[in-house]
Amino acid sequence: MKLTGAQALIKSLEQKGVEVIFGLPGGAILPVYDPILDSSIRHVLVRHEQGAGHMAEGYAHVTGRPGVAMVTSGPGATNIVTPLADAYMDSVPLVVITGQVATAAIGTDAFQECDTTGVTMGVTKHNWLITDAQDIPRTVAEAFHVATTGRPGPVLIDVPKDVSNDLVDWYWPDSVELPGYQPLTGADPALVREAAELIARSARPVVYAGGGILKARASDALGELVQRTGIPVVTTLMARGAFPDDHPLCLGMPGMHGNYTAVTAMQKSDLLIALGSRFDDRITGKLAAFAPGAKVIHVDIDPAELGKVRKPDVGIAADCRLAIEALIDALAAIGVGGGAPAAGTPGHSRPDLAPWTAQIRAWQEQFPLSYDRAAPGPPLKPQYVVEALRDNTPDDTVLVAGVGQHQMWASQYWRFRHPYTWVNSGGLGTMGFAVPAAIGAKVGRPGATVWAIDGDGCFQMTAQELVTASAERIPVKIAILNNAYLGMVRQWQEMFYDERYSEVYLSPDLPDYVGWAEAMGCVGLRVTEPEEVVPAIEKANDVDDRPVVIDFRTDAAEKVYPMVPAGASNDEIVVDPLHGQGGR
Amino acid sequence: MPPSARTSGRPHVLSVLVENRAGVLARVASLFSRRGFNIFSLAVAPTDDERFSRITIVVDVESSPLEQVINQLNKLINVVAISELDPADATERELLLATVTADARVRGQVVQLVSMFAGKIVDVGVDQLTVMVAGAPAKVDDFERLVRPFGIVELQRTGRVALPRLGQPIDEPGRDG
Ligand SMILES: Cc1ncc(C[n+]2csc(CCOP(=O)(O)OP(=O)(O)O)c2C)c(N)n1
Numbered sequence: 001m002k003l004t005g006a007q008a009l010i011k012s013l014e015q016k017g018v019e020v021i022f023g024l025p026g027g028a029i030l031p032v033y034d035p036i037l038d039s040s041i042r043h044v045l046v047r048h049e050q051g052a053g054h055m056a057e058g059y060a061h062v063t064g065r066p067g068v069a070m071v072t073s074g075p076g077a078t079n080i081v082t083p084l085a086d087a088y089m090d091s092v093p094l095v096v097i098t099g100q101v102a103t104a105a106i107g108t109d110a111f112q113e114c115d116t117t118g119v120t121m122g123v124t125k126h127n128w129l130i131t132d133a134q135d136i137p138r139t140v141a142e143a144f145h146v147a148t149t150g151r152p153g154p155v156l157i158d159v160p161k162d163v164s165n166d167l168v169d170w171y172w173p174d175s176v177e178l179p180g181y182q183p184l185t186g187a188d189p190a191l192v193r194e195a196a197e198l199i200a201r202s203a204r205p206v207v208y209a210g211g212g213i214l215k216a217r218a219s220d221a222l223g224e225l226v227q228r229t230g231i232p233v234v235t236t237l238m239a240r241g242a243f244p245d246d247h248p249l250c251l252g253m254p255g256m257h258g259n260y261t262a263v264t265a266m267q268k269s270d271l272l273i274a275l276g277s278r279f280d281d282r283i284t285g286k287l288a289a290f291a292p293g294a295k296v297i298h299v300d301i302d303p304a305e306l307g308k309v310r311k312p313d314v315g316i317a318a319d320c321r322l323a324i325e326a327l328i329d330a331l332a333a334i335g336v337g338g339g340a341p342a343a344g345t346p347g348h349s350r351p352d353l354a355p356w357t358a359q360i361r362a363w364q365e366q367f368p369l370s371y372d373r374a375a376p377g378p379p380l381k382p383q384y385v386v387e388a389l390r391d392n393t394p395d396d397t398v399l400v401a402g403v404g405q406h407q408m409w410a411s412q413y414w415r416f417r418h419p420y421t422w423v424n425s426g427g428l429g430t431m432g433f434a435v436p437a438a439i440g441a442k443v444g445r446p447g448a449t450v451w452a453i454d455g456d457g458c459f460q461m462t463a464q465e466l467v468t469a470s471a472e473r474i475p476v477k478i479a480i481l482n483n484a485y486l487g488m489v490r491q492w493q494e495m496f497y498d499e500r501y502s503e504v505y506l507s508p509d510l511p512d513y514v515g516w517a518e519a520m521g522c523v524g525l526r527v528t529e530p531e532e533v534v535p536a537i538e539k540a541n542d543v544d545d546r547p548v549v550i551d552f553r554t555d556a557a558e559k560v561y562p563m564v565p566a567g568a569s570n571d572e573i574v575v576d577p578l579h580g581q582g583g584r
Numbered sequence: 585m586p587p588s589a590r591t592s593g594r595p596h597v598l599s600v601l602v603e604n605r606a607g608v609l610a611r612v613a614s615l616f617s618r619r620g621f622n623i624f625s626l627a628v629a630p631t632d633d634e635r636f637s638r639i640t641i642v643v644d645v646e647s648s649p650l651e652q653v654i655n656q657l658n659k660l661i662n663v664v665a666i667s668e669l670d671p672a673d674a675t676e677r678e679l680l681l682a683t684v685t686a687d688a689r690v691r692g693q694v695v696q697l698v699s700m701f702a703g704k705i706v707d708v709g710v711d712q713l714t715v716m717v718a719g720a721p722a723k724v725d726d727f728e729r730l731v732r733p734f735g736i737v738e739l740q741r742t743g744r745v746a747l748p749r750l751g752q753p754i755d756e757p758g759r760d761g
């Protein structure tokens with residue numbers, strides 16, 4: 001069967017089970033847009049290519065399937081670089097297809113030419129420039145394989161216009177052959193036994209769960225490990241929801257804006273069990289002073305993460321789920337967590353964890369997350385709004401966040417009960433992520449309620465995608481915590497630059513968020529009084545045929561606590577003023 | 585380029601087998617610059633199997649980041665295999681071309697020096713000679729030091745290529761994820 005390269009490309013995407021493409025056409029990708037008309041694949045026409053990339057990310061976050069975006073050459077390609085970098089940092093599987101000028105024109109500075117594979121080399125797991133149409137099916141198969149296996153990540157396929165027009169003898173490869181790519185799976189049993197021994201001997205263990213748990217679909221395995229061993233768990237910003245917040249052993253989020261207990265439990269721990277986490281500087285604070293008394297077990301599917309930041313005592317390069325399952329068995333074999341020790345192995349007398357968990361309880365009681373609940377507003381306390389949203393939305397609501405103070409409050413105050421209900425930009429910290437990511441999440445999980453908590457600054461970066469959402473009838477709900485500031489930057493200027501506020505004021509009224517929402521086909525609401533908060537949320541929950549935007553007027557003076565100042569040791573955590581300085 | 589990896593730490597020789605495709609060298613080079621690794625010398629050429637090329641990289645690192653270099657390189661999809669060659673267990677060779685000032689008075693001395701190093705005179709001018717010396721990098725260093733006093737007009741070294749010594753086990757690091 002003869003197909004054009006463009007037809008072969010779309011047919012290859014169909015072969016991979018793609019149900020939606022987020023994109024925007026242009027000259028070099030024109031041939032590929034024609035067969036879309038005849039395809040079962042849905043195309044969501046974005047208003048800016050950055051939106052396409054973040055939508056694909058939101059889709060991938062909630063479904064676990066790769067998000068697909070398609071854009072033209074030159075400016076289309078450069079506009080999607082930010083989402084690629086975002087997905088690369090957070091290991092999100094994306095397949096991005098870019099048009100390219102015709103092969104004969106490559107290198108001549110042709111109209112809308114850009115060295116797309118060169119530009120994106122550092123922000124993709126791999127990329128391909130196709131020079132022969134016959135390579136299209138094979139390359140698409142390889143691209144999906146690379147994006148979704150091992151440590152997931154974004155890939156890009158650059159398709160010159162003439163290649164799209166050339167004819168292909170259609171085929172579909174049975175398997176991919178990449179001699180330099182053999183992603184790991186199972187864990188080395190000897191290392192797993194060593195890890196089990198360390199666990200059996202530790203008195204103050206903490207599981208340091210990262211986004212890799214979600215990528216490996218290892219939440220159930222983690223739950224089983226914790227249930228058998230009684231070890232408390234911290235869930236990083238990327239792992240919120242990987243272990244339920246209402247579990248008594250869940251300590252919540254560690255790091256720069258983590259809660260006192262999560263931060264301090266890691267500091268005082270004698271064994272960190274890092275599962276799919278990467279010792280990010282926002283977690284460790286000053287590295288030399290991080291968890292000084294802890295031995296480290298580090299499980300990651302990417303061997304380059306082991307020892308990149310902190311040298312593990314036992315480093316296991318493996319899929320997190322398989323490693324945790326093996327660990328559960330290895331622990332059982334030495335009499336930890338169910339079952340008798342295997343015949344011939346000495347039973348362990350494991351240290352009693354009760355003093356450790358009691359210490360943790362004491363910290364939780366002494367230093368809970370807090371704000372001035374007696375004064376919810378006006379101006380509204382942002383934490384009050386987050387709690388009201390949390391308490392007045394369905395249990396399995398997907399929560400999406402932008403980047404800034406509002407993101408931290410969302411992560412801190414939400415109670416995540418299910419994996420894949422939290423979507424945010426962790427590693428890159430991309431303002432403008434929330435609106436398009438929420439749209440992508442809603443496309444991936446149309447049955448779920450999708451709320452985004454966004455900042456006024458972030459909202460202004462990608463709000464135009466609400467036009468896309470209205471046109472495509474994708475009813476997402478956006479709560480803007482409108483503090484009229486680039487709040488997180490303001491907080492740093494207040495705390496570390498003597499309240500010298502430089503270029504952070506935005507105005508609460510310009511733009512008029514309600515008028516803007518309505519102009520984009522959304523329902524727009526404004527809330528200034530605490531007693532209006534819940535009714536507005538309920539009203540938004542009832543809208544199911546278009547997006548809703550609520551402009552919550554929040555207190556600009558409110559700061560995110562606790563906070564470990566940049567470069568400081570986690571021992572110097574500052575809790576909120578109501579609780580005074582955190583002790584050591 | 586200085587004659588040998590003498591800056592900080594021990595030089596490590598990585599022999600990297602890569603798929604013979606457009607852009608592979610750019611990926612390797614860009615990885616080194618992005619991760620802040622230093623390339624001391626680099627030589628690349630096809631192998632006997634046309635699907636693959638071999639890049640011989642001399643990296644200048646303390647020994648702990650070397651594992652990072654190898655692990656990060658392994659993540660490149662086009663990198664098929666990496667072996668670290670300990671200079672003690674490897675056969676290493678490098679080639680030097682130099683144009684040397686050599687008028688009638690000293691020409692004989694230069695020719696003699698070249699022949700002591702089993703080199704060749706590859707071009708002859710009125711008062712200049714272009715000479716070639718190939719050998720173990722330390723030998724080539726010695727030659728460069730000894731020929732320098734005659735006056736060097738231009739000098740070019742290839743960077744080293746290396747293969748494991750026969751009968752020695754080599755390190756094959758694990759594959760990436
Ligand atoms: C694209 C981008 N530019 C700049 C920053 C730096 N930055 C981090 S948070 C922030 C302020 C965000 O303001 P807003 O969306 O209003 O959120 P708030 O902190 O007020 O809740 C800025 C400018 C960033 N993270 N991303």
Ligand SMILES: [Mg+2]
Nearest residue numbers: 455456485487
């Ligand atoms: Mg703000």
